[in-house]
Amino acid sequence: MTEAIRANGAPPSMANAFLSAIAAFALITAIQTFRAWWRLRHVPGPFLNSITPLVMTYHCFKGDITNYTHNLTVKYGQLVRVQPNVVVYNDPETFRRICSLKANYTKGLWFEFSRWDLDRYSCIAMRDNESRKDRKTKLLPAANLPFRLTYQHLQWAGQGLAVMESRVDSQVQSFLELTEKKYVSSAGILRPMEFGHRAQFYTLDVVTSVTFGRPFGFLHKDGDVEKYLETTEAMTPMFGVLGTLPWLVYVIHAWPLNKMMPGEGDKVGFGRLMKFASDQVQDRIESSNPGLAHDIISDYMRNGVEPEDVVQECITLAVAGSETTSVALRMALLAILTTPSAYNKLQSEIDKFYTNKEAADTSIISYTDTRNLPYLQAVIREALRLWPPSAGLFTKEVPRSGDTIHGYYLPPRTEVGQCVYSIGRLPRIWGTDHDVFRPERWLEASPEKLEEMQAAVDLVFSSGKYICLGKHVAWMELMKFFVEVLRRYDIAILNNAQPLKLRDPVTFLSTDFWITFTKRVN
Numbered sequence: 001m002t003e004a005i006r007a008n009g010a011p012p013s014m015a016n017a018f019l020s021a022i023a024a025f026a027l028i029t030a031i032q033t034f035r036a037w038w039r040l041r042h043v044p045g046p047f048l049n050s051i052t053p054l055v056m057t058y059h060c061f062k063g064d065i066t067n068y069t070h071n072l073t074v075k076y077g078q079l080v081r082v083q084p085n086v087v088v089y090n091d092p093e094t095f096r097r098i099c100s101l102k103a104n105y106t107k108g109l110w111f112e113f114s115r116w117d118l119d120r121y122s123c124i125a126m127r128d129n130e131s132r133k134d135r136k137t138k139l140l141p142a143a144n145l146p147f148r149l150t151y152q153h154l155q156w157a158g159q160g161l162a163v164m165e166s167r168v169d170s171q172v173q174s175f176l177e178l179t180e181k182k183y184v185s186s187a188g189i190l191r192p193m194e195f196g197h198r199a200q201f202y203t204l205d206v207v208t209s210v211t212f213g214r215p216f217g218f219l220h221k222d223g224d225v226e227k228y229l230e231t232t233e234a235m236t237p238m239f240g241v242l243g244t245l246p247w248l249v250y251v252i253h254a255w256p257l258n259k260m261m262p263g264e265g266d267k268v269g270f271g272r273l274m275k276f277a278s279d280q281v282q283d284r285i286e287s288s289n290p291g292l293a294h295d296i297i298s299d300y301m302r303n304g305v306e307p308e309d310v311v312q313e314c315i316t317l318a319v320a321g322s323e324t325t326s327v328a329l330r331m332a333l334l335a336i337l338t339t340p341s342a343y344n345k346l347q348s349e350i351d352k353f354y355t356n357k358e359a360a361d362t363s364i365i366s367y368t369d370t371r372n373l374p375y376l377q378a379v380i381r382e383a384l385r386l387w388p389p390s391a392g393l394f395t396k397e398v399p400r401s402g403d404t405i406h407g408y409y410l411p412p413r414t415e416v417g418q419c420v421y422s423i424g425r426l427p428r429i430w431g432t433d434h435d436v437f438r439p440e441r442w443l444e445a446s447p448e449k450l451e452e453m454q455a456a457v458d459l460v461f462s463s464g465k466y467i468c469l470g471k472h473v474a475w476m477e478l479m480k481f482f483v484e485v486l487r488r489y490d491i492a493i494l495n496n497a498q499p500l501k502l503r504d505p506v507t508f509l510s511t512d513f514w515i516t517f518t519k520r521v522n
């Protein structure tokens, strides 16, 4: 019968219609791929990357995305095409120019993933420069600065930072109490700590304490609270993958997938943080004098940020300020534990500092005093250089006028990503031993060289209009932690053959980082 219909010239069968649809789809895909390739065909990079984003997606899944991207810059030069519409650079000057106030670059589509409530935007997710400027300015006086701020100095500092410092101190204290209670080993008694998670507990409690006036309670429980970490640990690698396929934001933010986004009604996970933030804001609204509390919520509210937006900003703080700092903490600790000369020098510097002080002084070191510990600063800078916690591309979009980077014209809407990991390993700045953890380089450098090195490492906190709000909080957390822990304990790796398991789907995540603490003899 079918043969007969065909022979009589009847309409094509279902199979033919299907094949035609596939052929049409293949043709459209081929044309689009060709057009996408053509736009940036002059920028060097591997051919496969220039026709599909999936190579980068694969490396996110594989867990070596930063090293892979860095190797591309080594092979292809200062500007590399890593995806059909994405190029990556590793030059500090270009970084600062793109982030400067004058540049008309805007945030890339990827930042839309950092929206927690689809009716609202927090500053980090805002892509429009004017709205960002307006919001960020309102977030800044949260620091109660004694001088008038300019938009160029976009990070918390001044008196407000002093209030935050006391919150950091109480979480350092909580970490010490936890260690003393459960994790001090001695001859014949092994009580190891898995530091990967404890670093997260510490940084999450600091950031929630600074934001809401009280910690979420990870250190107190010495465990996950409301399955927050379990959920965010599953989500973090997805951020990397989604970064390579940013158009997925239109799918995820639309029905029916938007129904699956975390919400305040959730019993566990990220939604609990949203509910916690929302309750805290509501409390302040209902309280008779919300301005009395000394935390970020009250400061933001005083500055006229709408309550619903304050909730979004607080959630952003918890996300932006926790995993980043715990990566820095873990990698700096790993670096000194595996470099005995650095470990010994650091501990000696701390000991020397305390010989000049009252022997009974057990209070947490002040942020001001940590500045008198040059080797400690060098250790942290060196760790941030080698393992920047913000290793992702954080792409920005080329403005309507187009732009030229390192002689390559980039048409409007090209996404430009930074490779800050690669900046930390540029031979022209760091020398041929750029891969070596050597804090001494910071102490040996001439004033001009030091300035260049410092400016390059500072880029891990971004620059200009995108600069990290919590840079000083992060420094405080790191400096105080090392002083207080190393003056009390000797620390050692438990498993020398494999100190930890490291994966890098978007930043350096680690598990099984087992260490021991033993009390120091005075």
Ligand code: HEM
Pocket (backbone or CB within 6 Å): 123, 124, 125, 136, 207, 210, 316, 317, 320, 321, 322, 324, 325, 328, 388, 389, 390, 394, 459, 460, 461, 462, 465, 466, 467, 468, 469, 470, 471, 473, 474
């Ligand atoms: C070592 C630790 C940290 C690193 C490396 C880091 C890095 C960064 C980077 C690179 C950005 C800019 C992203 C972009 O838009 O291109 C950023 C933004 C931000 N960070 Fe941090 N951060 C750290 C710790 C913190 C802490 C402790 C807090 C809060 C207490 C914090 C709060 C924020 C906020 C609110 C933003 C968004 C600023 C904006 O939208 O303009 N960060 N951070």
